Amino acid sequence: xxxxxxxxxxxxxxxxxxxxxxxxxxxxxxxxxxxxxxxxxxxxxxxxxxxxxxxxxxxxxxxxxxxxxxxxxxxxxxxxxxxxxxxxxxxxxxxxxxxxxxxxxxxxxxxxxxxxxxxxxxxxxxxxxxxxxxxxxxxxxxxxxxxxxxxxxxxxxxxxxxxxxxxxxxxxxxxxxxxxxxxxxxxxxxxxxxxxxxxxxxxxxxxxxxxxxxxxxxxxxxxxxxxxxxxxxxxxxxxxxxxxxxx
Amino acid sequence: xxxxxxxxxxxxxxxxxxxxxxxxxxxxxxxxxxxxxxxxxxxxxxxxxxxxxxxxxxxxxxxxxxxxxxxxxxxxxxxxxxxxxxxxxxxxxxxxxxxxxxxxxxxxxxxxxxxxxxxxxxxxxxxxxxxxxxxxxxxxxxxxxxxxxxxxxxxxxxxxxxxxxxxxxxxxxxxxxxxxxxxxxxxxxxxxxxxxxxxxxxxxxxxxxxxxxxxxxxxxxxxxxxxxxxxxxxxxxxxxxxxxxxx
Numbered sequence: 359x360x361x362x363x364x365x366x367x368x369x370x371x372x373x374x375x376x377x378x379x380x381x382x383x384x385x386x387x388x389x390x391x392x393x394x395x396x397x398x399x400x401x402x403x404x405x406x407x408x409x410x411x412x413x414x415x416x417x418x419x420x421x422x423x424x425x426x427x428x429x430x431x432x433x434x435x436x437x438x439x440x441x442x443x444x445x446x447x448x449x450x451x452x453x454x455x456x457x458x459x460x461x462x463x464x465x466x467x468x469x470x471x472x473x474x475x476x477x478x479x480x481x482x483x484x485x486x487x488x489x490x491x492x493x494x495x496x497x498x499x500x501x502x503x504x505x506x507x508x509x510x511x512x513x514x515x516x517x518x519x520x521x522x523x524x525x526x527x528x529x530x531x532x533x534x535x536x537x538x539x540x541x542x543x544x545x546x547x548x549x550x551x552x553x554x555x556x557x558x559x560x561x562x563x564x565x566x567x568x569x570x571x572x573x574x575x576x577x578x579x580x581x582x583x584x585x586x587x588x589x590x591x592x593x594x595x596x597x598x599x600x601x602x603x604x605x
Numbered sequence: 606x607x608x609x610x611x612x613x614x615x616x617x618x619x620x621x622x623x624x625x626x627x628x629x630x631x632x633x634x635x636x637x638x639x640x641x642x643x644x645x646x647x648x649x650x651x652x653x654x655x656x657x658x659x660x661x662x663x664x665x666x667x668x669x670x671x672x673x674x675x676x677x678x679x680x681x682x683x684x685x686x687x688x689x690x691x692x693x694x695x696x697x698x699x700x701x702x703x704x705x706x707x708x709x710x711x712x713x714x715x716x717x718x719x720x721x722x723x724x725x726x727x728x729x730x731x732x733x734x735x736x737x738x739x740x741x742x743x744x745x746x747x748x749x750x751x752x753x754x755x756x757x758x759x760x761x762x763x764x765x766x767x768x769x770x771x772x773x774x775x776x777x778x779x780x781x782x783x784x785x786x787x788x789x790x791x792x793x794x795x796x797x798x799x800x801x802x803x804x805x806x807x808x809x810x811x812x813x814x815x816x817x818x819x820x821x822x823x824x825x826x827x828x829x830x831x832x833x834x835x836x837x838x839x840x841x842x843x844x845x846x847x848x849x850x851x852x
Contacts (some may be wrong), residue, residue, distance in 0.1 A: 359606060359609065359723075359724075359727035360631065360632075360635050360724055360727060360728070362606065363635045363638060363639075363720060363723070363724055364634075364635055364638055366638050366639060366640070368640055383778065384607065385607075386778055386781075386782050387611075387778055388607050388610045388611055390775055390776075390778060390781055391610060391611055391613050391772075391775065392610075392613060392719065393613070393615055393722070393732075393734045395736045396736070396824070396828055396829060397773050397774070397775075398824065398829070399775065399776050399780070399781060401781065402781055402782070402783060402787065403781055403782050403783070404782075404783040404784075404785075404786065404787055405782065405783070405784060405785075406785055406786075407785070408785050411785055411786070435787075439789070439790075440780065440790055440795070440798075441824075443790055443795050444795050444799055444821055445821040445824070445825050447792060447795055447796070447821075448819040448820070448821035448822065449818060449819055449821075449822065450819060450821035450822040450824065450825040450826070451825050451826075451831060452821075452825055452831075453825065453829075453830060453831020453832070453834050453835065454829070454834065456831075456834050456835050456838040457838040457841060457842055458739060458740070458834050458835075458837040458838040458841055459829075459834050459838075461739045461841065462736060462739070464711075465715055465736075465739075465758070465759060468712055468715040468716060468719070469715060469718075469719045469734075471716075472639065472715070472716045472719035472720060473610060473719060473723070475640070476606075476610070476720070476723055477606075477607055477610055480606035480607060481607070485640075487640045487716075489642045489643070489709060489712075492705065492708045492709070492712075493705070501786070502783075502786045502787050503786045503787050503789075504787050505787065505789050508787065511712070512712060525638075526644050527644070528637055528638065528644075528646065529637075529646050531630070531633055531634055531637060533646070533687065534633075534637055534646060534648065534649055534650055535633050535649070535650050535651075535652065536649060536650070536651040536652070536749075537651075537652060538651075538652075538653055538654070538655050538658055539651065539653070539658065539748070539749045539750045540649065540651055540682075540749050540750050540751050540752065540755065542686070542750075542752050543686075543687055543690055545694060548687070548690050548691050548694055549694070551687075552691055571696060572695040572696055572697060573695070574691055574692040574694075574695035574696075574697035574699075575695065575696065575697040577643070577645065577688075577692070577697065578692050578697040578698050578699055578700065579697070579698075581643055582643060582645070582700075582701070582706075583700060584698060584699075584700020584703075585700070587700050587701065587703050587705050587706050588700065588703050588705075590705040591703040591704040591705040591706075594704060594705055594708065595704055
C-alpha cells in the first residue's frame with residue numbers, strides 16, 4: 359500500500375479505454391467515506407464525460423490537452439448550498455455564507471479529491487490535478503451551472519495511463535518537515551536543501567530552455583509570476599464574494 | 606486497497622504504544638510523494654510529540670483530549686516562506702504574498718495530509734482531523750513559531766487505535782455527485798436525500814439529547830452557529846493578512 363503511494367506520478371496521457379460507470383461509482387463511494395467536517399458532507403463532485411462540456415471547460419484549464427483527452431473530468435467543489443437548503447427546510451437558521459465555512463468545505467472537498475485519486479490509482483487508473491481551477495473558477499461556475507455557495511476548488515482528469523512517465527524529484531524531507539516547532543531556514547539551509555535539485559542535469563537544461571539565469575527565475579518570471587498571482591487573486595476573491603462566501 | 610479506504614473511521618482514542626521514528630519518517634516521505642502545485646512543494650509539516658507543547662496546543666483545539674493523548678500531533682501548513690527565501694537568494698522576485706498563492710499552498714498541504722492519513726491507516730495507525738486549526742490559527746502560529754507566509758491549515762492526531770468505533774453514516778451518493786453539470790436540489794430532493802439520516806434512531810436520540818426540534822437545528826444552533834462562523838471568519842482573515850497572504 360505504501361508502495362502504491364510511493365509510486366505515484368501524475369498521468370497526463372490516457373488510452374482510449376473508458377472507465378466503467380460501476381467502477382466510477384465505486385471510487386466515488388470510497389471518496390465519500392473520507393473524513394469531513396462534522397459529517398455535514400458539505401462538498402460536491404461534478405463528473406463530466408460529455409465531449410462538448412469538456413471542450414467548454416478546456417479554456418478555463420488553459421487548454422491543457424488532458425481536459426479533453428481524459429475520459430472523465432471531475433470538479434471537486436466547496437458546497438454549502440445543499441446543507442443550507444436543508445437547514446432552511448427544517449426551521450434552522452444556516453450561517454454558512456462566510457469565509458470560515460468556505461475553508462471547512464474547501465478542506466473537505468480536497469480530502470475527498472485525494473482519497474478519490476488514491477482509490478483510482480489502486481485500480482490502475484492515472485490522475486492529474488488541474489491547479490487552474492481556482493484561477494478560472496468564474497468560467498467553471500458558469501459552464502457547470504454552480505449555484506451560490508458552491509465554488510470549484512480542484513479538478514482531476516482521470517483515465518487509464520498511456521505510458522509510465524518518470525517520477526518527479528522531491529526536496530529532501532528535512533525541507534518540508536519540522537520537529538516539535540518550526541525552525542526557520544538560514545541562508546545556508548536554503549542552499550543545502552535546493553542543492554541537489556539545482557545541480558541536476560534535468561533542471562540545468564530546464565533553466566537553459568527557459569532562457570533564465572536561475573531555476574527560481576523560471577518560477578517567478580514564467581510559471582508563477584507576481585503579476586499573474588495578483589490578477590488571479592483578485593479574480594478568485596471576487597468569485598468568493600459573488601458565490602456568497604465573503605462579505 | 607479500496608477495502609482499507611472503505612473501512613475508514615476517525616480514531617479519537619489511542620493506546621500507549623509510541624510510533625517508531627523510522628515509521629513516522631517513512632509515512633512523511635510517502636505524504637511528500639503526493640501531487641503538488643508545480644512541484645514547488647510549498648507546504649510544511651510540523652510534528653509535535655513533546656507533552657508540554659501538546660498541552661499548549663490543546664486549548665487551540667478546544668481541549669479535545671486526543672490533542673494531548675495522541676503520541677503525535679501533526680500540523681500541516683500552507684508555506685511560501687521557504688520558497689520565497691529561495692527565490693530571494695537566487696536573484697528572483699517572488700510574488701507569493703497573495704490569496705491565490707495561499708490557495709495553492711493550502712491545497713497542497715491538504716493533499717499531503719490526506720495522503721499521510723491513508724499511509725498511516727495502511728500500517729495500522731488511526732487518525733483524527735482537528736477542524737479547529739483554521740479557528741485558532743493565530744494561537745497555533747505563536748506556539749509552533751510559524752513565520753510570515755506560513756499558516757496552519759489542518760491538524761492530525763495520530764496513534765495506534767484503542768478500540769474500533771462504529772463507522773459514521775453517509776448521505777446517499779446522489780446527494781454529493783452530479784453528472785455532467787450541477788443539478789440544483791428541489792425541496793423534494795432535499796427531503797429524500799436526508800430522509801434516512803433524519804429517521805435513524807441514532808440521530809433521533811441526538812436531537813432529543815440536544816433539546817432541539819430538528820437535526821438541522823443542532824448544527825445551526827449548537828455545533829456550527831452563524832455567530833461562531835462569523836467570529837472565526839474575521840479571525841482567520843486577520844491571520845491571512847498578518848501572515849502576508851491578503852492585502
